[in-house]
Amino acid sequence: MSAVLGSLIAVLGTLLGSFSTYVFQQRTAARTEASARAERLRLEHLAACSGFAAAVTELKRAVVTAWLRRSDPVELGLALAEADRLGALAETARVRLQLVSGQPEPLADTAFARLDALRGAVDVTELKSHEAEFAAALAAFITAAAERLSASHRAVP
Template identity: 50%
Template sequence: MNILLAVLTSAIAVGGTLIGSWSTYLFQRRTAERAEAVNREERLRQERLAAFSTYAAAVTELKRGLITLWFRRRRALRDQDTREELQAAQLDSDRLGAAAEAAAFRLRLVADDPGLRPLMTAISTHLGAISHAADRQAVIAIEARFEEAVTAFIDAAAARVQ
């Protein structure tokens, strides 16, 4: 009878140990899964934040390049700029345009949000209007509307990464 009691006690002890180990494993696994989900969300938030800021910086640089090109074209018409300077401004604008387009593609990949598309379209519209500006006052007015559109974009983007 003592042997049976010893075996039963040992079996209960082993069973308790196994149940304790199994429950610890399950709790640790759940904790690790939750931590991974939080890390994944934080990485996505960081990616979105980087994409938003990269896009805003790229379109702002493109605006600068387009305004420079606009002034160089006006000076070239009055023979105040050399052809090389005009070509350099054109190449710079093309490079900046490609960078802005790449930033927009990346933004759509990591944060494709239908609510941001009209804001991005407004930014593009103002950028496109720069080359058609009739005079310096028109460029200044377009630049002001561009800045308003970028501010609206940044405000909307900030709400999405908080």
């Protein structure tokens, strides 16, 4: 009888050990998966932020080029076509950023809106002033994005 009782205790101990191992492995796997998902989202957000910053910077360059070539109709036409193409890419990058972040991006919208002022500059001094405003708006976006990305990196378990 004691041999049966000993065997029963051994079997129950083995089952309890197997079950507890299973539970701990499931928790570890779920935590690892959540951490990996959070890191993938952070990297996607980083790519969207940097893609937007690059696209809007290229658009600024094209807008300034068009402004500088406004006295030559042929050169202006080519520069405006390039600015239009880059404007579409920047708008796409802005939409992607909003989709990835899942929230409005007012600092990105501000930087994007500053480009309109560049087009309407009446002289080089005003153009440079608008360029500085654009640079400040873009820097504010980059700073806020870096802080948000850094915070999300610290939050990853």
